[in-house]
Amino acid sequence: MPQAIELSKVWKFYGDYPALRDCTLSIGEGACCALLGRNGAGKTTLLRILAGLSHFQRGAVRIFGQLPRASVTRRRIGFLGHGIGVYEDLSARENLSFFARIAEVKNSPSVVDAWLERVGLLRAARVPVRQFSRGMRQRLALARTFLHSPDVLLLDEPFTSLDDRAIAMLGELLSSARQRGATIVLSTHQIREALASASDVALIENGKLRYAGERTREMLDDPSLLYRLYTELGTA
Amino acid sequence: MREKLVIGLSLGAALLLAYNLYEIFLVLPDEAMQGAIYRIIFFHVPAAITGMVGYFVALVFSVLYLTSGNFRYDSLAASVVEVSIVFSLVNIVTGSIWARIIWGIWWTWDYRLTSALVCVLIFGGYLMLRRAIDEPTQRARLSAALSIFGCVDVVIVWKSIEWFRTQHPGPVLSIRTGGGHIDPAMERLLYMNFYAILMIAIALVLIRTRQEATAREIDSLRRLANAA
Amino acid sequence: MIQACYTACTRSWVPPELRTFMKSLRQALSVARKDLAIELRTKESLNAAGAFAIAILLLFSFAFDPFAEAAREMAGGLLWLVFAFAGALIFNRGFARELPNECLETLLASPLSTSSLLLGKAFGNFVMLLALELISLFVFGIFYDVRWWLHPLELAALCALATWGISIVGAIFGALTVNLRLRELMLPVIIYPLLIPLLIAAIEITDTLLANRPITAYELLWGRVLVVFDIVFTALALALAETILVNQ
Numbered sequence: 016m017p018q019a020i021e022l023s024k025v026w027k028f029y030g031d032y033p034a035l036r037d038c039t040l041s042i043g044e045g046a047c048c049a050l051l052g053r054n055g056a057g058k059t060t061l062l063r064i065l066a067g068l069s070h071f072q073r074g075a076v077r078i079f080g081q082l083p084r085a086s087v088t089r090r091r092i093g094f095l096g097h098g099i100g101v102y103e104d105l106s107a108r109e110n111l112s113f114f115a116r117i118a119e120v121k122n123s124p125s126v127v128d129a130w131l132e133r134v135g136l137l138r139a140a141r142v143p144v145r146q147f148s149r150g151m152r153q154r155l156a157l158a159r160t161f162l163h164s165p166d167v168l169l170l171d172e173p174f175t176s177l178d179d180r181a182i183a184m185l186g187e188l189l190s191s192a193r194q195r196g197a198t199i200v201l202s203t204h205q206i207r208e209a210l211a212s213a214s215d216v217a218l219i220e221n222g223k224l225r226y227a228g229e230r231t232r233e234m235l236d237d238p239s240l241l242y243r244l245y246t247e248l249g250t251a
Numbered sequence: 252m253r254e255k256l257v258i259g260l261s262l263g264a265a266l267l268l269a270y271n272l273y274e275i276f277l278v279l280p281d282e283a284m285q286g287a288i289y290r291i292i293f294f295h296v297p298a299a300i301t302g303m304v305g306y307f308v309a310l311v312f313s314v315l316y317l318t319s320g321n322f323r324y325d326s327l328a329a330s331v332v333e334v335s336i337v338f339s340l341v342n343i344v345t346g347s348i349w350a351r352i353i354w355g356i357w358w359t360w361d362y363r364l365t366s367a368l369v370c371v372l373i374f375g376g377y378l379m380l381r382r383a384i385d386e387p388t389q390r391a392r393l394s395a396a397l398s399i400f401g402c403v404d405v406v407i408v409w410k411s412i413e414w415f416r417t418q419h420p421g422p423v424l425s426i427r428t429g430g431g432h433i434d435p436a437m438e439r440l441l442y443m444n445f446y447a448i449l450m451i452a453i454a455l456v457l458i459r460t461r462q463e464a465t466a467r468e469i470d471s472l473r474r475l476a477n478a479a
Numbered sequence: 480m481i482q483a484c485y486t487a488c489t490r491s492w493v494p495p496e497l498r499t500f501m502k503s504l505r506q507a508l509s510v511a512r513k514d515l516a517i518e519l520r521t522k523e524s525l526n527a528a529g530a531f532a533i534a535i536l537l538l539f540s541f542a543f544d545p546f547a548e549a550a551r552e553m554a555g556g557l558l559w560l561v562f563a564f565a566g567a568l569i570f571n572r573g574f575a576r577e578l579p580n581e582c583l584e585t586l587l588a589s590p591l592s593t594s595s596l597l598l599g600k601a602f603g604n605f606v607m608l609l610a611l612e613l614i615s616l617f618v619f620g621i622f623y624d625v626r627w628w629l630h631p632l633e634l635a636a637l638c639a640l641a642t643w644g645i646s647i648v649g650a651i652f653g654a655l656t657v658n659l660r661l662r663e664l665m666l667p668v669i670i671y672p673l674l675i676p677l678l679i680a681a682i683e684i685t686d687t688l689l690a691n692r693p694i695t696a697y698e699l700l701w702g703r704v705l706v707v708f709d710i711v712f713t714a715l716a717l718a719l720a721e722t723i724l725v726n727q
Contacts (some may be wrong), residue, residue, distance in 0.1 A: 030322075030387030031471035039600040066588040072320060084725070086590055098581025104517045116509045117591045119502075143520075158579045159585075316720060318662065372672040379668060384658045389726065400651075403711060404673045411704055413675035415683075418694050436638055 018077075019044040019167060019198040025074035027060055027222075034060050035071065036222045042200065042215060047193060047232070049213035050202040051241065057222045058202035059097075062171050065200065066094040080168060088183065090118065093165030095173055098155035101144050107131060107155050108140040111162060118163035130158045134184060153181045159187055168192060170201040174208065186212075206238040218245055258455050264450035271444045288352045296343040297445035298338040299367065301323050305406075306337025306374065310402040313395035322467060323460070325391035328398060330459035332374050339371050344364050362412040367406050373401045387467050427439060483618075487575045499683050502585040510591070510599025515606060517576065524572045524607060535561050536622055546624055554625050555685030558577055562612055563645065567667045568703045569607050570649030573600050574657040583657065587725060597720040604646035604653075612638055630688045637688070640705045642680040644712060650676060651716035655723050685720040 020042040028217035029033035035057050052058050063069040064076060065243060067083035081088045085121045095101075101110045115123035131137045134154040160168070173185055189199060190211065203209045210216065210230055218226040218241050234240055239243060268321035291295050313319075346364055351357050375399050382388035390427070494503075516683060518524060527575040541559055543550055577583035616627050627634065652670050656662045687698050 026386065029471075032474040035480060063726075067583055067725070068587055070499065084721075087593060089588065090590040092588065094585065096588075097582055098579075098582055098584065100580055100582055102513070103579060104520050105513070109513075113509065113513050114585075114589065117506060117586070119590065153432065194525050196493030199613060237455050332529065369675055376665075376669040376672060379666060380655075383661050383665055389658075392722060396626055396655060396723050400673060400712075400715060403715060407676045407704070407708060407711070408672075409631050411679050414700065414704075419482070424681075 017193055019046070019079060020048075021075075021077045022061075022065075023077075025064065025076060026069045027064060027069065034222050035064070038219075038224045039219055040224060042198060044198055045193065045196045046214045047189070047199040047212060048201075048215040048217055049204060049206075049209035049240065049244060050200060050217050051209065052219040052221065056219045057217075059171055060220055060222075061219065062169050062202055063096075065167075066092060066096075066169050069095075079114050082198055090163070090164040092230050093160045093163070093168045094170075095160045097171060099152050099159075101155050101159060103145040104143055106116045106141045106143055106207045107136050107147075108213070110144060110155065111158060114162055114170065120163050126162070127238070132161055134158045135178065135180075139163055148188045149176075150178045150196065156182060157181070157185060157188060164195075166197050168197055168199045170199070172204065174201055174203055174205050176206075196245070206241075212229065212234050216241065218242070220245075253369045253461065254455060255263055257454050260450045260454040260457075264447050265448040267443065267450070271447055273445075274440055276375075280322075288349060291301060291345050291349050293441055295342055295349065295446075296441060298341040298345065300445060301448050302335045302339035302342055305331050305338065305452065306370065306398075306402055306405055309335065309374075309398050310321040313398040316391055316395050322387070322391060323385075323393065326460045326463035326467075327456070328395065330377075330456045330465060332377055333459060334455045336378070337455075338448070339374075340454060341369055343367055343371070362415065363407075364415065366409045366412045369412070370405050373404060373408075374398075377401060386471075387470060403461070426427050451467065481512070492583050503592060503598070506591055507598035509601060510596055511602035511606070513574075514603035518603070518607065519665065522544065524569045525610065525687065528568040528607075529614055530563055531568060532561050532565040532611060533618055534617055535564060536615070540622055543557040551625065551690065552621060552686065554619075554623065554683040554689045555687075558615065558619060558685060559641070559681045562608065563671065563674060563678060565611055565615075566604075566645055566649060566668075568612070570604055570646075570653045570670075571663050571666055571677055573604055573650060573653040574693070575653070578645050578657065583724075585620075593720040593724050594717045596724070597716060599653060600653065601643075601647045601650035601716075604649050605642055608642050608646055610641065625689055626691075627689060630666065633694065634685075634688055636706075637681065637684050637702075640702075640709060643679060644677045644709045645674060646675075647709070647713050647716050651712075651720065651723065654720070676704060677708045680708070 018041050020040070022038050022040040025035055025038045026033060038061065039185055050058050050061065057129075060069065065078065065083055066208065067089060070084075070193075073242075076083055078088045079091065083092075087113050105113070110130065111130060112128040114124060120126050128137070131140050133167075134157060136151060136155060136158070139147070139151065144155065145172075147155065162169075168189075174182060192199065202211065211228045215228065216226065216230045216234065217224055224243060269292070306477055309328045309331040312324045312331060316324035316328060333352055343364065346367075347357050350359055350364075377394055380397055381394050384393060536557075543553075572585065577586065587593070609712075619625060620627050648670050649666075652659050652666055656665045656669070659665055683701045684705075687694060
């Protein structure tokens with residue numbers, strides 16, 4: 016299978032301090048990779064490099080054979096970071112229309128309406144996001160991320176602070192994305208849920224990738240196995 | 252190696268300055284129209300040239316940093332800008348003193364003084380920007396971008412203010428006037444002092460660069476300690 | 480059917496470079512439209528900048544006699560100082576508007592090119608600053624009895640050129656200072672010295688126009704300075720947009 020995402024000996028420095036050390040990772044097309052690690056380990060840094068938000072000093076990163084920052088790559092990526100990435104003063108429909116225009120989505124009015132319906136925001140389409148509840152914002156953020164049917168999804172702790180409805184929606188969106196062959200990288204603290212749906216696992220600690228490979232049966236049975244076997248700090 | 256270079260340059264500059272000062276104060280006669288105060292030109296003009304050249308040298312280092320990512324260029328650029336600002340201020344202050352004696356006013360809005368002041372403000376902004384950013388990579392990248400804008404603007408500023416105002420004495424160096432405006436002995440001394448000041452400038456830049464590298468090392472050690 | 484033919488025809492003979500350029504422009508206009516929509520709804524920048532401009536014009540009237548001949552000589556300088564100071568309030572908001580909810584990161588990760596993003600911000604700045612200038616000119620004409628409508632075309636051309644220069648500088652340095660903790664302080668400190676040549680040029684030409692004097696070679700010289708400034712800074716800003724906005 017052709018590799019969708021390839022990191023090869025990547026180092027990222029802040030000044031002289033290495034945030035990522037000699038990271039090598041390959042994720043095939045259609046795979047779902049769970050990126051695990053403690054806070055400050057380097058998960059967010061890695062995801063941002065993949066999204067083209069951060070440059071790296073050594074090594075190589077390729078997404079479908081292209082640089083992350085190339086416009087052809089960015090068209091195929093959907094990124095959801097810590098912030099929801101929508102404008103408070105615009106309505107839900109205006110937000111999605113804007114991002115649809117940026118991503119050059121065809122037939123954007125009907126696509127936008129379809130997505131509003133899918134995340135249950137059609138009735139609140141004209142309301143400014145400022146007046147949304149937290150759950151509604153999260154669902155709008157999901158719509159924004161998946162709007163242009165990206166081939167690669169980069170999600171930074173997407174399950175954190177989601178309510179039940181949003182978690183269910185995200186699960187459904189992820190599985191339908193996988194069905195159409197999208198590649199997913201998501202970083203998370205919820206090891207159990209992540210391991211259940213992941214095909215690959217990457218464990219990062221202090222900037223180094225301690226484990227990068229398939230998710231095995233043993234991991235599913237004993238989620239803390241990874242930490243015990245591969246980190247110097249012992250059980251999670 | 253670097254320490255030897257710094258010491259060598261400083262000693263050389265000290266010797267040259269001592270010789271120049273002797274020549275300036277004890278050997279050369281007073282100038283016909285200005286009296287004793289004209290001697291300030293031996294510091295005013297070399298400081299001006301060092302300052303101006305420094306800004307463009309900093310531009311070169313900034314571009315080198317952006318293309319290579321090597322922090323040494325960033326340290327060099329920052330150090331050169333700092334030293335250039337110091338010499339530009341020397342230029343402005345000596346000019347101001349001279350103007351007070353000759354024309355009776357501390358400041359005049361003539362184009363050279365005004366442009367020099369604007370350059371100090373532009374690159375003063377550069378130093379303020381560096382102060383405002385903690386993270387070394389971001390600091391290096393953004394200040395390099397600012398110095399590119401600053402240097403291009405310096406050129407436009409000079410011509411603009413020149414077209415806007417003119418009161419300063421005209422050029423005196425033979426390379427610009429073709430000779431006849433200044434006594435050859437004085438001109439020779441001007442160049443000698445320029446070399447002395449240039450050596451001081453380079454020594455200062457080297458010291459400052461070392462400080463920047465050390466600061467960066469401390470910063471990364473601090474991050475390492477906090478992360479563990 | 481006709482529509483499809485038309486689209487096909489336009490597609491085939493338009494060279495790819497022009498198509499890319501048109502696409503960048505379209506995306507920049509999307510960004511500008513989005514910003515102006517937000518601004519029209521909240522009116523944050525325009526209210527603040529407008530109030531500030533009127534306050535300064537008022538304060539200046541206490542500093543010297545507004546109807547004296549000397550005041551008329553200074554009219555150009557006064558106006559452009561007001562535009563520059565109030566403009567800083569507009570530029571501060573430019574990229575700061577993208578900070579809540581990490582919208583800036585979302586835009587950078589999106590297919591939007593950094594140069595389109597920068598151009599879009601500059602267009603937004605441009606429109607808002609022009610609106611401010613129009614309001615200020617009205618107020619100024621009333622407070623200082625200055626007939627600014629005598630040379631409308633020349634004044635419009637001057638305002639367009641000078642405002643674009645200020646807008647692009649405000650946009651790129653808004654981008655540079657967006658993540659700094661002292662953003663509101665750093666932006667004016669950095670851009671005012673850089674804008675000096677543009678402000679001198681604008682002031683000189685405005686003085687001539689407001690005093691109803693004929694345009695001479697001297698004014699045309701300053702007009703050339705404006706054009707050169709605009710071209711150089713727009714080129715530099717577009718070239719350095721990626722470097723400044725994307726964390727390295």
